[in-house]
Amino acid sequence: MNASNPxxxxxxxxxxxxKGTIYTLPLYTTSTxxxxxxxxxxxxxxxxxxxxPFSEGKLVGGLGMVQVIxxxxxxxxxxxxxxxxxGKFEYPDEKGGTRANLRITRIYVSQxxxxxxxxxxxxxxxxxxxxxxxxxxxxTMSISVFPYQKNDSGxxxxxxxxxxxxxxxxxxxxxPSFPTSTGVAKYLGLDLSIMQPSLPExxxxxxxxxxxxGWCKILPLxxxxxxxxxxxxxxxxxxxxxxxxxxGEGDNRGKEGNDEHWWPGxxxxxxxxxxxxxxxxxxxxxxxxL
Numbered sequence: 537m538n539a540s541n542p543x544x545x546x547x548x549x550x551x552x553x554x555k556g557t558i559y560t561l562p563l564y565t566t567s568t569x570x571x572x573x574x575x576x577x578x579x580x581x582x583x584x585x586x587x588x589p590f591s592e593g594k595l596v597g598g599l600g601m602v603q604v605i606x607x608x609x610x611x612x613x614x615x616x617x618x619x620x621x622x623g624k625f626e627y628p629d630e631k632g633g634t635r636a637n638l639r640i641t642r643i644y645v646s647q648x649x650x651x652x653x654x655x656x657x658x659x660x661x662x663x664x665x666x667x668x669x670x671x672x673x674x675x676t677m678s679i680s681v682f683p684y685q686k687n688d689s690g691x692x693x694x695x696x697x698x699x700x701x702x703x704x705x706x707x708x709x710x711x712p713s714f715p716t717s718t719g720v721a722k723y724l725g726l727d728l729s730i731m732q733p734s735l736p737e738x739x740x741x742x743x744x745x746x747x748x749x750g751w752c753k754i755l756p757l758x759x760x761x762x763x764x765x766x767x768x769x770x771x772x773x774x775x776x777x778x779x780x781x782x783x784g785e786g787d788n789r790g791k792e793g794n795d796e797h798w799w800p801g802x803x804x805x806x807x808x809x810x811x812x813x814x815x816x817x818x819x820x821x822x823x824x825x826l
Contacts, residue, residue, distance in 0.1 A: 542743035545652045548611045550820040552657075556607040558758060558811040559679070559705050561768050563802070565597030565623035572800045573622055579800060580622060580641045582683070584745065585661045588736035596636050597623035599726070602701075602799075604679055605816075606669075612649035616667040618681045618701055619643040627731055627751070630824070637731035637753070644681050644700070648742035655745065658821045659732035659752040664744065666695035676706040676769075684741070691739045703798060705808055707766040716811060717759035729755045734826060752821040760811035770797045771804040 541547045565573065573580055574595055581591045600623040607615050620643065624636040644665035645651050654660040663683060670678040680702045682695040721728045730753070737747030797804050 541652060541656070541746075544742065545649055545744065547656065548649075548653055550657050550818055552611050552816075552818040554607050554611075554816040554818070555609040556605055556814060556816070558760070558809075558814045558816075559604040559677075560809045560811070561602040561703075561806055562809070563600045563602065563622075563799070563806075565595070565600050567597065569801050570595050570597045570623075576800055580620070582642055582661060582663050583686075584663070584736055584738040585641075590661065590733050590735060591641075593625040593627055593639070593733070595623060595625055599623065600638070604681075604701075607650075607816075610650065612653060613647070615650050616646040616669075617643065617650075618665070618667070618679075621730070625731070627733070635731075637727065637729050639731060639733075644683055648740070648744040651740070651744040652742075652746060655735055655748060658730075658754050658818070659735055659748050661732075661735055662744075663738075664692065664695075664740065664742075665700070668699075672704075674706075675709075676704045678702075678704045686739075689739075691741055692745065693741045701798060704769045705766055705810070706769070707764050707810060711765055713762045713764045713812075715759070715761045716763040716809075717757070719757055719759065729753055732821075750823050750825045752823050754818065754821040757817040758811065758814055760814035762812040764810050764812075766808045766810055768806040768808040769804060770799060770802065770806060 577586050577591060585591055600621045603619050605617045607617065619640050621638050621640055625639045626634045626636045629635045640660055643660060643662050645662050646665065646667050648664060651662040651664055654662040665684060666682040668680040672678060680699040682699050684692040684694060685696040687693040718728055732752045734750055735748045738745030
């Protein structure tokens with residue numbers, strides 16, 4: 537690693553034990569989706585990482601997710617987070633071959649301490665953003681994420697006026713909650729390890745964008761005894777009152793080439809999951825040079 541911490545930020549190494557609420561949008565990146573995503577690097581990566589070797593590597597897709605997490609307890613205090621995992625990326629292994637693991641390509645957080653530590657501890661490409669949560673009378677939660685933008689000096693100094701992510705989530709009524717844990721994935725033959733390339737150094741208003749050297753592999757753990765199912769509405773038209781149960785597969789506004797919805801090629805309504813009082817564990821990553 538190649539950066540010293542700013543005077544106002546304390547380095548807190550792993551492990552981290554955290555608590556909060558997790559909103560998850562599961563997805564599966566197909567070969568068709570891969571073409572759509574890789575042709576749109578401005579969506580997959582923040583500008584700093586897009587213009588660096590971090591964005592290299594072949595996206596092979598598969599299981600992925602988008603998560604919005606409201607951390608109530610962490611080693612650096614409460615904060616909000618939004619992350620994207622579009623699937624697995626190939627990377628060179630130590631024997632000269634290639635392997636594939638999940639990769640967080642884009643992630644925003646609401647405070648500088650987790651931004652700096654996340655980048656330094658695990659090569660997580662965190663950037664600052666303003667988060668807006670609106671708990672509506674009909675039971676939906678509207679979520680918007682406004683990334684910090686560069687000023688004339690090239691410093692990411694203040695949130696922009698246009699959100700990168702804007703969606704609503706609503707729990708499915710009458711269904712009971714149930715326990716879940718990402719720890720069961722290994723028994724299903726799923727490898728949820730995240731492999732992160734080195735990060736470029738950026739200019740942040742708090743010095744929160746250090747660069748790193750080498751690869752880092754981590755396996756976060758998430759579990760909750762209060763998990764429920766719900767619906768994500770990714771449509772941009774807030775005055776559209778259609779319900780997911782009436783939507784059907786004939787809605788063509790989410791097809792490729794249509795910018796009606798947030799994720800390229802994805803339909804408006806998606807099944808989601810909410811984990812309340814969730815516990816999250818982030819162990820020290822495995823580091824090795826490029």
